Amino acid sequence: MGLVLELALGHLGQRKRQTLVSVAGVALGVGFFIGMMALMGGFQKYFITQVIDSWPHIIIKDEFREPALQPVFRVYPQGAVQLVSLKPRDELKGIRNAREILAALEDSPYASAPTLRTQVFYRYGSREVAATLVGIDPKREMQVTQLARDINQGSLDALYSTANGVILGEGLAKKLGVGLGDMLSVTSPVGAVLKMKVVGIFNTGVTALDNFESYSLIKKAQVLAARANVINQVRLRIPDVSVARQVAQELENRFGYKAESWEESYSNVLGLFKVQNGVMYSAVGAILVVAAFGIFNIISTVINEKRRDIAILKSIGLSEGDIKGVFMIQGLILGLVGTLLGWALGYGLTEMLASIRFNMEGFVRTQGFILDRGLKPYGVAALFAMLSATFAAWLPARKAARLNPVDIIRGAA
Amino acid sequence: MPVLQTRGLTRILRDGPQPVPLVQDIDLQVEAGEFVAITGPSGSGKSSLLYLLGLLDTPTAGELWIDGQDAARLSATELARLRLTRLGFVFQFHFLLPEFTLLQNVMIPMQKLGRLETQEMRERAAALLVELGLETGHDKRPDQLSGGQRQRVAIARALANDPLILLADEPTGNLDSRNGQIVFDIFRRLAARGQTVITVTHDPHLAAQTSRQIHLVDGRISG
Numbered sequence: 001m002g003l004v005l006e007l008a009l010g011h012l013g014q015r016k017r018q019t020l021v022s023v024a025g026v027a028l029g030v031g032f033f034i035g036m037m038a039l040m041g042g043f044q045k046y047f048i049t050q051v052i053d054s055w056p057h058i059i060i061k062d063e064f065r066e067p068a069l070q071p072v073f074r075v076y077p078q079g080a081v082q083l084v085s086l087k088p089r090d091e092l093k094g095i096r097n098a099r100e101i102l103a104a105l106e107d108s109p110y111a112s113a114p115t116l117r118t119q120v121f122y123r124y125g126s127r128e129v130a131a132t133l134v135g136i137d138p139k140r141e142m143q144v145t146q147l148a149r150d151i152n153q154g155s156l157d158a159l160y161s162t163a164n165g166v167i168l169g170e171g172l173a174k175k176l177g178v179g180l181g182d183m184l185s186v187t188s189p190v191g192a193v194l195k196m197k198v199v200g201i202f203n204t205g206v207t208a209l210d211n212f213e214s215y216s217l218i219k220k221a222q223v224l225a226a227r228a229n230v231i232n233q234v235r236l237r238i239p240d241v242s243v244a245r246q247v248a249q250e251l252e253n254r255f256g257y258k259a260e261s262w263e264e265s266y267s268n269v270l271g272l273f274k275v276q277n278g279v280m281y282s283a284v285g286a287i288l289v290v291a292a293f294g295i296f297n298i299i300s301t302v303i304n305e306k307r308r309d310i311a312i313l314k315s316i317g318l319s320e321g322d323i324k325g326v327f328m329i330q331g332l333i334l335g336l337v338g339t340l341l342g343w344a345l346g347y348g349l350t351e352m353l354a355s356i357r358f359n360m361e362g363f364v365r366t367q368g369f370i371l372d373r374g375l376k377p378y379g380v381a382a383l384f385a386m387l388s389a390t391f392a393a394w395l396p397a398r399k400a401a402r403l404n405p406v407d408i409i410r411g412a413a
Numbered sequence: 414m415p416v417l418q419t420r421g422l423t424r425i426l427r428d429g430p431q432p433v434p435l436v437q438d439i440d441l442q443v444e445a446g447e448f449v450a451i452t453g454p455s456g457s458g459k460s461s462l463l464y465l466l467g468l469l470d471t472p473t474a475g476e477l478w479i480d481g482q483d484a485a486r487l488s489a490t491e492l493a494r495l496r497l498t499r500l501g502f503v504f505q506f507h508f509l510l511p512e513f514t515l516l517q518n519v520m521i522p523m524q525k526l527g528r529l530e531t532q533e534m535r536e537r538a539a540a541l542l543v544e545l546g547l548e549t550g551h552d553k554r555p556d557q558l559s560g561g562q563r564q565r566v567a568i569a570r571a572l573a574n575d576p577l578i579l580l581a582d583e584p585t586g587n588l589d590s591r592n593g594q595i596v597f598d599i600f601r602r603l604a605a606r607g608q609t610v611i612t613v614t615h616d617p618h619l620a621a622q623t624s625r626q627i628h629l630v631d632g633r634i635s636g
């Protein structure tokens with residue numbers, strides 16, 4: 001082994017510049033992967049944590065996955081009937097057997113909270129903003145989302161103590177220009193109007209929530225929607241978010257109503273993350289492929305140059321495995337050194353990103369990059385780099401091992 | 414027991430459109446300590462025979478025993494092992510590794526064999542170099558040497574694992590007559606202490622200094 005390593009180092013030492021270029025290629029791939037993963041992984045993880053905290057894990061809605069058949073289809077099940085321009089009913093349908101569903105959920109390991117969700121217009125002075133009002137039972141809501149924690153002005157309890165209290169998202173409050181204690185006029189789609197007092201302002205960090213959601217007691221929402229005693233969503237929190245999809249499916253099968261997991265609610269954003277990751281993996285993959293070509297190239301060159309050395313080593317008695325080892329080790333060294341430098345580069349890149357300050361409002365609001373400093377990208381990048389280096393070295397190394405010394409010795413005379 | 418024995422050893426190339434016989438029907442027996450010259454005109458198959466005897470090439474027919482072992486029964490790895498432990502090669506070209514010092518070059522076979530400690534390898538390599546007339550400069554690289562010196566380093570390397578048989582293919586081919594004579598003097602000295610040496614040469618003056626000559630014509634032993 002010592003000999004094989006010495007031979008490998010000897011070969012690389014003779015081609016310093018090419019060695020450097022190959023190593024730099026690997027380092028770039030590894031470094032950028034780590035930097036980008038810290039950036040995007042950090043953002044994605046943060047977003048998901050915020051969503052998991054601020055949004056119910058599962059929502060049972062007053063909808064069905066398959067819309068009910070129109071009567072005409074029921075009459076002519078086989079008929080060539082087509083309906084166009086169907087006008088949807090716009091009033092809240094509500095969950096009919098909400099009481100039974102809630103009672104059933106009491107016996108499950110899942111926390112549940114009934115809500116009535118309706119669209120409203122907030123008017124403050126001359127400003128008018130459309131938003132969503134979620135009528136909640138604060139005590140039960142606390143078990144389902146982190147709303148209480150996210151309220152940074154006022155409190156959730158104030159909904160109980162104030163007549164017609166409402167809690168607004170920070171973005172929504174800003175758009176309206178209201179602060180704690182201000183009175184708003186709230187109009188519902190059915191025309192009901194209510195004067196409400198701002199008793200709380202929350203900030204979840206998820207822009208979609210902070211800019212468009214607001215909360216009141218369920219009774220007030222029912223008044224505004226003109227649907228006394230009706231709820232249209234049951235919000236749930238489950239112990240293990242990772243199985244939200246399966247639990248949602250079970251609940252849907254059990255109760256008939258559409259049960260939406262948080263992944264489904266945010267499927268557009270999560271889908272975007274997938275695309276983002278795909279783009280990044282292919283970009284880094286491309287860098288590593290180029291780096292692998294560099295390694296393949298240098299090792300092929302070395303082998304061509306060292307045909308005589310290979311011949312004499314074989315005649316001395318080194319085995320095919322030894323010869324293959326000499327060149328595989330060179331690939332591994334290039335991969336390893338590249339990986340180590342790439343780690344340093346990736347770390348530096350992450351630190352640099354961390355030092356950048358700015359204000360941004362996208363899916364989340366932030367004053368700088370949210371970075372994931374986990375070690376996993378280091379491992380993944382190293383694995384990819386070592387695999388590609390090994391493969392890039394293995395191809396020419398296999399050929400070198402099979403060289404016939406007689407052909408070379410004859411040619412050299 | 415002979416150190417090397419062949420019966421009907423034949424190598425015929427069949428890559429091209431016409432089969433090309435390199436060597437045919439070689440019956441040979443070499444005893445320990447013999448100093449053998451293989452001679453013959455250019456293209457008569459001297460190198461081809463030496464590659465077969467050195468287990469670098471595989472015969473198409475016939476039998477070959479080295480140190481009592483039937484080469485036909487050995488795997489590629491076992492053949493490599495046999496080359497490492499029993500055989501030493503010297504070619505017309507020196508084949509020294511350019512990035513290693515003289516000492517390191519001579520140590521390579523010992524390192525592969527792995528029987529000695531590194532320090533012992535160093536000492537043995539240095540002793541071999543001294544014995545072959547290279548008293549100093551063991552840390553030089555091959556390109557800092559003359560042709561004759563390089564060939565002596567190559568001989569030292571071939572002797573590194575104390576081989577049963579030293580095989581040489583025109584080791585003096587690239588040397589002037591003075592350096593050629595030095596190489597042959599070394600061979601004679603080795604043979605005198607019992608080292609088996611088989612060398613190809615087309616120099617009759619040098620061949621005359623061996624204890625036995627095998628003359629090849631068209632791939633066959635003549636006379």
Ligand SMILES: Nc1ncnc2c1ncn2[C@@H]1O[C@H](COP(=O)(O)OP(=O)(O)OP(=O)(O)O)[C@@H](O)[C@H]1O
Pocket residue numbers: 426433434435453454455456457458459460461462615
């Ligand atoms: N790969 C090959 N393809 C075709 N012919 C070959 C091949 N190798 C060797 N030969 C031929 O086989 C014959 C024997 O070659 P070999 O090298 O053994 O002769 P030699 O006696 O060593 O000659 P020289 O004194 O020139 O070194 C020659 O005619 C040579 O041209």
Ligand SMILES: [Mg+2]
Pocket residue numbers: 459460461582
């Ligand atoms: Mg020849």
